[in-house]
Amino acid sequence: MVLVPLRVLIVDDNPGFRQTARELLRVRGYVVVADAHDGRSAVAAVELLGPDAVLLDVRLGADDGFEVAREVARARPGTAVLLMSCDDHRDAVEAVRRAGARGFVLKSELLRANLSDYWP
Numbered sequence: 001m002v003l004v005p006l007r008v009l010i011v012d013d014n015p016g017f018r019q020t021a022r023e024l025l026r027v028r029g030y031v032v033v034a035d036a037h038d039g040r041s042a043v044a045a046v047e048l049l050g051p052d053a054v055l056l057d058v059r060l061g062a063d064d065g066f067e068v069a070r071e072v073a074r075a076r077p078g079t080a081v082l083l084m085s086c087d088d089h090r091d092a093v094e095a096v097r098r099a100g101a102r103g104f105v106l107k108s109e110l111l112r113a114n115l116s117d118y119w120p
Helices: 015-027 039-049 065-075 093-098
Strands: 007-011 031-036 053-057 080-085 103-106
Touching: 007 015, 007 039, 015 031, 015 053, 031 039, 039 053, 039 065, 053 065, 065 080, 065 093
Parallel strands: 007 031, 007 053, 053 080, 080 103
Antiparallel strands: none
């Protein structure tokens, strides 16, 4: 049986963080299909590329990551969204669930996070 690597979209308004996340995911065996800097480009990339998973920042400049997660769920149900932020939103379990996301991780813990807890 051949395992196909999970295809991931990174969504963050910081280009430096997107590059860091891209390298982290690559080293862990994921394939980053694209990255996006705002909600509109994220939803467009989901519709065009159909990633298996999305790593999505809660704060995207003027865009709200929780709302973007809901838009992703409407555009492509079943896409595994993992929300992230520098700010601790782990106590916002209900908001994460309502957004259709699989979970939340602090950016500072992304290196140590077991992503398979959130992604298929």
